[in-house]
Amino acid sequence: MQIQKPMPVSEQTLTEVAQQVLEVMAFAFVAPGDRRGDPATVCMHATVRFSGPFSGDVRLSLPQAIVPALVSNMLGDDEGCIPTERQQYDAVGELASVMCGNLVQILAGPEPVFTLRSPAVIVGTAASVRQAAASVTSATVRLDESWAELTLSLEA
Amino acid sequence: MALNILVVDDSATTRTMVARTLAMGGVPIGQVHQASNGREGLDTLDRERIDIVFVDINMPVMNGIEMIDTLRQKPELAAMPIVVISTESSETRIDEVRRKGVEFIHKPFTPERVHEVMQSLLGEFQHADTEADARF
Numbered sequence: 001m002q003i004q005k006p007m008p009v010s011e012q013t014l015t016e017v018a019q020q021v022l023e024v025m026a027f028a029f030v031a032p033g034d035r036r037g038d039p040a041t042v043c044m045h046a047t048v049r050f051s052g053p054f055s056g057d058v059r060l061s062l063p064q065a066i067v068p069a070l071v072s073n074m075l076g077d078d079e080g081c082i083p084t085e086r087q088q089y090d091a092v093g094e095l096a097s098v099m100c101g102n103l104v105q106i107l108a109g110p111e112p113v114f115t116l117r118s119p120a121v122i123v124g125t126a127a128s129v130r131q132a133a134a135s136v137t138s139a140t141v142r143l144d145e146s147w148a149e150l151t152l153s154l155e156a
Numbered sequence: 157m158a159l160n161i162l163v164v165d166d167s168a169t170t171r172t173m174v175a176r177t178l179a180m181g182g183v184p185i186g187q188v189h190q191a192s193n194g195r196e197g198l199d200t201l202d203r204e205r206i207d208i209v210f211v212d213i214n215m216p217v218m219n220g221i222e223m224i225d226t227l228r229q230k231p232e233l234a235a236m237p238i239v240v241i242s243t244e245s246s247e248t249r250i251d252e253v254r255r256k257g258v259e260f261i262h263k264p265f266t267p268e269r270v271h272e273v274m275q276s277l278l279g280e281f282q283h284a285d286t287e288a289d290a291r292f
Contacts, residue, residue: 025264
C-alpha cells in the first residue's frame with residue numbers, strides 16, 4: 001500500500017469534529033475552549049485505532065462525572081435514570097469511533113479507505129494516558145459546565 | 157403495514173438510537189430486532205420476518221459489507237431493503253456500498269436523515285404494492 005501523508009492537522013479541525021459529533025449524538029452544548037480540569041480528574045478515555053494510507057489513533061477523554069448525563073441524552077432516557085457502566089463504556093466508545101471516522105477522512109481526503117478497530121475504553125486520570133506516537137495533536141472543547149478532549153496520534 | 161426492522165451494529169448505544177429514531181418517525185414500526193455483528197444479523201434474518209435492515213460497516217466477527225454480500229446471495233433475501241449507517245466517509249467505500257443497491261446514512265446521523273430514507277423506502281414499498289395490485 002502506498003503511504004500517503006495526511007494533511008496537516010490543526011486544533012481547529014479536531015475541535016470542529018468533536019463539536020459536531022457531541023452536538024448531534026449527545027445533544028450537548030459545545031464550544032471551542034481551552035478550559036481543562038484538574039489533571040487528576042478521573043476521566044473515561046476511549047481510543048480508536050485506525051489504519052490505511054497512514055495509521056494512528058484517536059482518543060476522546062471525558063471527565064467521568066459528566067458521562068452519565070451525556071449517555072442519557074444519547075439513549076433518550078428520562079431524567080434521573082442513570083445508565084449502566086456497560087452503557088457508559090459503549091456510548092463513549094461509539095462517540096470516539098464516530099469522531100475517528102470523520103477525522104481521518106478530513107485528513108486523508110475523500111478517496112482513501114481506512115479500517116477502524118473497535119474502541120478501547122479505560123478509566124483513569126489524564127496523566128494515566130501517555131502518548132508514544134511521532135505526532136500528537138489535541139484540542140479541548142467546553143462541554144456544558146465541563147470539557148472534552150480529542151487527541152490524534154499519528155505514527156511515523 | 158407495520159415494518160419489522162433489524163438493526164445491526166456493534167454499539168448497543170447506536171442500536172438504541174436508531175430504534176428510538178425510527179419509533180419517532182411517523183412510519184409504522186412493528187418489531188425492532190437487534191444484532192451486534194453481521195453473523196448475528198444473518199442468524200436473525202433466518203429466524204424472523206424482517207422488512208428493512210439497518211447495518212453498520214465496521215464490526216467484529218463479520219462486517220457489514222460481508223453481511224450484505226452473503227445476504228444478497230440468498231434468493232429469498234436478495235431484494236431486502238438495506239440501509240448502511242456508518243461513520244465511513246471514504247467516497248470509494250461509499251460508492252462500493254451503494255453499488256450493492258443500499259441506502260447510506262453517515263454517522264453522526266440526524267433523525268431527519270433517517271426519516272427521509274424511511275420515507276423513500278416506504279415509497280418503494282407502496283409502489284411495489286400498487287404494482288402487485290395492478291397485476292390482479
